[in-house]
Amino acid sequence: MGEADEAFVQALGHRPKLSITEDEGIPLIDLSPLSSPNDANTKHIDDLVAEIGNACKTWGFFQVINHGVPLEKRQKVEDAMRKFFAQPLEEKRKVRKDEKKAVGYYDNEHTKNVRDWKEVFDFVADKRILMAASHEPEDKEVPETFNQWPDYPPELRESCEEYAREVEKLAYKLMELIALSLGLPARRFSSFFEDPTRSVRLNHYPPCPGPHLALGVGRHKDPGALTILAQDDVGGLEVKRKSDGEWVRIKPTPGAYIINVGDILQVWSNDVYESVEHRVTVNSEKERFSIPFFFSPPHYTMVRPLDELTNEQNPAKYRAYNLGKFLATRRQSNFKKLDVENIQISHFKVQELANELDGALSINKK
Ligand code: OGA
Ligand code: NI
Numbered sequence: 001m002g003e004a005d006e007a008f009v010q011a012l013g014h015r016p017k018l019s020i021t022e023d024e025g026i027p028l029i030d031l032s033p034l035s036s037p038n039d040a041n042t043k044h045i046d047d048l049v050a051e052i053g054n055a056c057k058t059w060g061f062f063q064v065i066n067h068g069v070p071l072e073k074r075q076k077v078e079d080a081m082r083k084f085f086a087q088p089l090e091e092k093r094k095v096r097k098d099e100k101k102a103v104g105y106y107d108n109e110h111t112k113n114v115r116d117w118k119e120v121f122d123f124v125a126d127k128r129i130l131m132a133a134s135h136e137p138e139d140k141e142v143p144e145t146f147n148q149w150p151d152y153p154p155e156l157r158e159s160c161e162e163y164a165r166e167v168e169k170l171a172y173k174l175m176e177l178i179a180l181s182l183g184l185p186a187r188r189f190s191s192f193f194e195d196p197t198r199s200v201r202l203n204h205y206p207p208c209p210g211p212h213l214a215l216g217v218g219r220h221k222d223p224g225a226l227t228i229l230a231q232d233d234v235g236g237l238e239v240k241r242k243s244d245g246e247w248v249r250i251k252p253t254p255g256a257y258i259i260n261v262g263d264i265l266q267v268w269s270n271d272v273y274e275s276v277e278h279r280v281t282v283n284s285e286k287e288r289f290s291i292p293f294f295f296s297p298p299h300y301t302m303v304r305p306l307d308e309l310t311n312e313q314n315p316a317k318y319r320a321y322n323l324g325k326f327l328a329t330r331r332q333s334n335f336k337k338l339d340v341e342n343i344q345i346s347h348f349k350v351q352e353l354a355n356e357l358d359g360a361l362s363i364n365k366k
Pocket of ligand 1: 201203217222229231236237278279280290291292
């Protein structure tokens with residue numbers, strides 16, 4: 001990368017490591033007990049719930065196999081997205097997203113204010129997209145926008161729509177297992193997902209001449225409830241191991257999905273589960289493709305710890321926040337480089353509030 005590409009260069013402490021630590025412990029969970037639920041299987045389901053609970057606690061990440069999403073649906077999207085991204089930039093930019101159009105093609109995303117070495121195509125699995133217009137609390141406007149489908153390849157739209165419908169089924173099943181793993185009724189989260197937001201991103205990470213300086217996606221946490229990610233066989237997704245803060249790589253497992261806890265689940269569970277930081281490294285020879293599916297409640301949801309998971313000894317660790325406003329604040333930094341850190345759920349931590357008050361009081365005392 002030449003000087004012109006300085007925008008991609010990560011600060012020293014955030015650059016990829018020269019040696020890769022392959023994950024040894026990220027759980028690989030077999031969901032086959034779900035496909036034949038009968039009495040004889042109850043034991044298996046209990047084991048499955050325990051495995052999922054452990055994985056969410058220990059890693060915030062796990063992989064699933066025998067998940068029920070037909071491989072050929074995924075294959076179709078992968079084929080179509082390769083064709084889309086292989087086009088010249090002017091073609092792709094015809095469906096470019098911007099401040100007004102929430103979804104479409106984009107090649108200038110910043111994570112933590114450093115540019116990512118990637119291009120993306122975003123869509124939602126809904127007829128329309130409702131997102132708060134701005135982060136201003138008084139601004140109640142929630143304009144509708146629509147998916148922007150490219151002319152080429154013509155099969156992209158249908159393959160994406162079909163794929164999202166299949167992955168959504170998996171998302172509902174996982175939310176039930178997660179509810180059980182928290183000691184809640186299986187359908188505890190259902191009311192949040194009657195009108196869900198299902199956004200899907202097609203990621204293309206081209207070969208990068210400076211893989212030791214740049215990242216495909218900088219370190220971040222996913223703001224939704226749950227992410228279901230398909231990665232190809234190139235590899236590059238790294239997760240921050242909770243036990244020691246080391247970046248470890250998730251080895252691609254053919255046909256598997258990578259599941260991770262998002263910020264909303266962290267807040268709902270009052271920190272029993274945590275949304276774990278992850279990032280993507282790039283390499284100089286191979287391009288890489290991935291497809292995350294982000295599952296969230298609707299924009300008007302107030303996100304707060306569940307009553308059942310809080311009590312006097314263990315009070316709510318977060319103030320309630322409005323999801324749409326939170327995401328609108330986040331979006332601001334996608335289009336420009338900001339000087340401050342982007343908003344995070346930690347800003348709603350009750351302890352943070354106490355610190356802010358302390359700060360304010362000590363200023364007053366001066
Ligand atoms: C993301 C993400 C990982 C990947 O898009 O939020 O973390 O492997 N992607 O592409
Ligand atoms: Ni992510």
